[in-house]
Amino acid sequence: MIAFMNNSDSEEEPCNERTSLMSAESPPVPSYQDGLPASEAGEAQAHRKRRAGSSRGPNNIAGGEMSGSGVPVRESILENEEEELTLKYGAKHVIMLFVPVTLCMIVVVATIKSVRFYTEKNGQLIYTPFSEDTPSVGQRLLNSVLNTIVMISVIIVMTVFLVLLYKYRCYKFIHGWLILSSLMLLFLFTYIYLGEVLKTYNVAMDYPTLFIVIWNFGAVGMICIHWKGPLQLQQAYLIMISALMALVFIKYLPEWSAWVILGAISIYDLMAVLCPKGPLRMLVETAQERNEPIFPALIYSSAMMWTVGMAKPDTAARGASQQTWDAAEDGREQLRSPAHAESQMSDTRGPVPTRPVTLEELEEEERGVKLGLGDFIFYSVLVGKAAATASGDWNTTLACFVAILIGLCLTLLLLAVFKKALPALPISITFGLIFYFSTDNLVRPFMDTLASHQLYI
Amino acid sequence: MPVLVTSGQVCRHSTAVRPIWAPPAPHRYQSGTGAGWRVGTAGHSCQCQSQHSGGSGIAPVPASSVSYRAFFWLVSLLLSSLIWFIAVKASDPQDERLQKGLLIFGVMFSVLLQEAFRFLYYKLLRKAIEGLVALSEDGCSPISIQQMAYVAGVGFGLMSGAFSMINLLADALGPGTVGIHGDSQLYFLTSAFMTMVLIFLHTFWGILFFHGCEHRRWWEIAAVVIMHLTVSGLSFCNPMYVGSLVPSYLLMAAAAAWAYLLSGGSAQNLRRFLLCLRSGASPQPGS
Numbered sequence: 185m186i187a188f189m190n191n192s193d194s195e196e197e198p199c200n201e202r203t204s205l206m207s208a209e210s211p212p213v214p215s216y217q218d219g220l221p222a223s224e225a226g227e228a229q230a231h232r233k234r235r236a237g238s239s240r241g242p243n244n245i246a247g248g249e250m251s252g253s254g255v256p257v258r259e260s261i262l263e264n265e266e267e268e269l270t271l272k273y274g275a276k277h278v279i280m281l282f283v284p285v286t287l288c289m290i291v292v293v294a295t296i297k298s299v300r301f302y303t304e305k306n307g308q309l310i311y312t313p314f315s316e317d318t319p320s321v322g323q324r325l326l327n328s329v330l331n332t333i334v335m336i337s338v339i340i341v342m343t344v345f346l347v348l349l350y351k352y353r354c355y356k357f358i359h360g361w362l363i364l365s366s367l368m369l370l371f372l373f374t375y376i377y378l379g380e381v382l383k384t385y386n387v388a389m390d391y392p393t394l395f396i397v398i399w400n401f402g403a404v405g406m407i408c409i410h411w412k413g414p415l416q417l418q419q420a421y422l423i424m425i426s427a428l429m430a431l432v433f434i435k436y437l438p439e440w441s442a443w444v445i446l447g448a449i450s451i452y453d454l455m456a457v458l459c460p461k462g463p464l465r466m467l468v469e470t471a472q473e474r475n476e477p478i479f480p481a482l483i484y485s486s487a488m489m490w491t492v493g494m495a496k497p498d499t500a501a502r503g504a505s506q507q508t509w510d511a512a513e514d515g516r517e518q519l520r521s522p523a524h525a526e527s528q529m530s531d532t533r534g535p536v537p538t539r540p541v542t543l544e545e546l547e548e549e550e551r552g553v554k555l556g557l558g559d560f561i562f563y564s565v566l567v568g569k570a571a572a573t574a575s576g577d578w579n580t581t582l583a584c585f586v587a588i589l590i591g592l593c594l595t596l597l598l599l600a601v602f603k604k605a606l607p608a609l610p611i612s613i614t615f616g617l618i619f620y621f622s623t624d625n626l627v628r629p630f631m632d633t634l635a636s637h638q639l640y641i
Numbered sequence: 642m643p644v645l646v647t648s649g650q651v652c653r654h655s656t657a658v659r660p661i662w663a664p665p666a667p668h669r670y671q672s673g674t675g676a677g678w679r680v681g682t683a684g685h686s687c688q689c690q691s692q693h694s695g696g697s698g699i700a701p702v703p704a705s706s707v708s709y710r711a712f713f714w715l716v717s718l719l720l721s722s723l724i725w726f727i728a729v730k731a732s733d734p735q736d737e738r739l740q741k742g743l744l745i746f747g748v749m750f751s752v753l754l755q756e757a758f759r760f761l762y763y764k765l766l767r768k769a770i771e772g773l774v775a776l777s778e779d780g781c782s783p784i785s786i787q788q789m790a791y792v793a794g795v796g797f798g799l800m801s802g803a804f805s806m807i808n809l810l811a812d813a814l815g816p817g818t819v820g821i822h823g824d825s826q827l828y829f830l831t832s833a834f835m836t837m838v839l840i841f842l843h844t845f846w847g848i849l850f851f852h853g854c855e856h857r858r859w860w861e862i863a864a865v866v867i868m869h870l871t872v873s874g875l876s877f878c879n880p881m882y883v884g885s886l887v888p889s890y891l892l893m894a895a896a897a898a899w900a901y902l903l904s905g906g907s908a909q910n911l912r913r914f915l916l917c918l919r920s921g922a923s924p925q926p927g928s
Contacts, residue, residue, distance in 0.1 A: 578807040
């Protein structure tokens with residue numbers, strides 16, 4: 185899911201996610217809010233991992249807020265600026281998302297190509313109960329379709345369960361789920377990964393060192409993800425977690441099932457985000473009604489908010505804090521509400537907005553875009569599978585990589601145009617699948633023949 | 642863009658460090674296109690340097706445009722591979738001459754298709770730039786067609802080079818001996834040089850092609866297509882590398898000079914540039 189995010193437009197109201205969600209509806213009178221971020225504040229929150237989009241609140245460009253400025257601004261100029269801004273931001277967001285998606289894919293591909301553990305078949309997840317070891321093609325296809333049905337049903341059930349939990353305000357439950365899953369991901373999966381990497385490179389490590397390393401990595405990760413931390417460290421942890429999750433999927437999903445699941449997940453994503461009764465859409469609407477952040481967990485956010493203040497030392501003491509929350513763990517259906525983490529953050533931000541608005545205080549914010557971690561995971565699964573199974577060919581991996589990035593560009597373009605929550609999976613995965621199968625079967629023989637004769641096109 | 646914000650404003654430079662400012666003198670806020678200025682009346686607005694907003698305006702566009710370009714090249718490659726594949730499957734695999742002929746046909750068709758996609762990309766970019774110009778306040782587009790031509794060429798070249806080289810590089814890691822079966826021992830070297838010349842050529846061809854399209858000089862476009870066909874055809878001389886590498890580099894030098902002239906360079910500029918370098922003096926503005 186991709187969402188535009190803008191934090192804290194005003195200082196009169198308590199500045200937290202609620203505010204950033206609120207500011208679209210109730211801008212403070214004397215201050216002029218940029219229509220674009222104010223209305224985009226509505227989508228500040230993350231939904232599900234896979235959702236992409238930004239929902240816009242009412243547009244408050246309309247001149248009611250000119251009182252703060254003496255410059256008469258015509259609405260047409262504002263609209264033009266807004267569109268310009270949208271395009272410019274669209275372009276900038278593309279870059280802000282290119283880098284983490286690329287990094288995640290690089291980590292996954294590097295691991296796949298070097299660590300053989302992740303390409304060995306060692307059983308399957310319980311979510312894909314049917315085996316693909318059957319001799320006939322038809323049976324294999326049938327089994328993969330059945331696996332897909334099982335997996336998607338599990339995802340749907342968990343999503344609906346989460347929506348219900350959220351609707352009935354079982355925040356503690358969701359939060360506990362969140363903590364448990366990130367614990368497992370940060371400690372157990374990292375331990376396995378580290379073990380396999382050490383085995384591959386034949387490096388010896390004793391258990392005390394291992395314990396210290398894993399403990400530090402996991403503890404810092406938990407703090408960064410659930411509480412506060414430097415922006416880039418948070419982003420790095422989210423990327424690592426997505427890569428770990430993608431590697432687990434690559435290892436445990438059987439071949440054909442993986443491809444069918446990828447296709448089915450993008451269709452599900454499309455429906456869940458865009459249909460009026462889709463669970464994700466209901467989630468967004470519920471959160472908007474309550475003016476709460478919608479599951480900031482499992483979202484990679486490229487924006488940050490900082491406060492520059494001279495008058496208040498406490499505000500100056502606040503570092504760049506960003507809401508990135510915990511990431512996926514086993515099964516994308518686990519959504520968590522960061523509500524408790526949020527309230528902590530909002531409390532710490534409490535002192536900030538209640539200070540009087542002074543001219544000396546400038547608040548700088550950067551509009552960012554959020555992409556669900558599930559999107560990271562499934563992009564990386566596609567590219568990793570291409571790297572693992574494309575008969576040792578790098579052209580296929582490269583083609584899938586380019587296809588996914590182009591899909592991401594197009595999705596961000598659509599986001600800039602439609603300005604509402606959009607699913608990030610369908611376009612990229614479709615392009616990725618098309619390019620995988622066509623490059624593997626059509627381009628590879630051509631390029632191999634050219635290379636053997638050393639011809640250049 | 643926010644004209645004035647008393648409470649919050651958007652400053653679009655990304656930094657990793659939190660700055661703490663003293664109350665600044667009235668800043669100017671520059672809009673994204675780098676064309677207009679908005680002055681904050683209450684005395685503070687965010688000062689975004691022109692290079693910031695201009696840079697952030699310009700830089701992301703080519704970066705994503707490189708990937709669009711790569712995508713277009715990929716699609717052209719895909720289509721040409723499809724044609725070749727169908728042709729090969731429909732023909733007798735034992736007939737050597739036929740296979741060779743089909744390969745030649747495949748290469749030529751691929752070249753033509755690449756140029757066709759370059760033209761399509763030009764059309765797309767034109768529309769995009771017109772859209773951006775229409776949106777901006779003063780009719781200036783944030784990025785010129787020459788820059789886009791350069792980026793388009795680079796994107797094409799990078800993708801073509803990556804596809805040519807990456808499997809070779811992967812194989813170069815593994816254990817093996819080059820040319821053990823009697824092939825040329827210079828395979829990796831010459832492949833590297835050939836790829837390099839192709840990447841450069843694509844860059845220059847991008848500039849030439851777009852210039853030709855802009856100014857409706859069809860002979861420039863035809864020249865690019867013919868050059869591309871020539872270079873691809875010359876690669877059929879491999880492993881007689883003299884026949885393929887040397888003319889390709891000569892063609893590259895010619896294309897480089899032509900593109901340089903078309904982009905506004907001249908012998909005088911070049912001389913001044915070299916003189917400045919030699920004397921170590923900083924160049925005068927405007928030179």
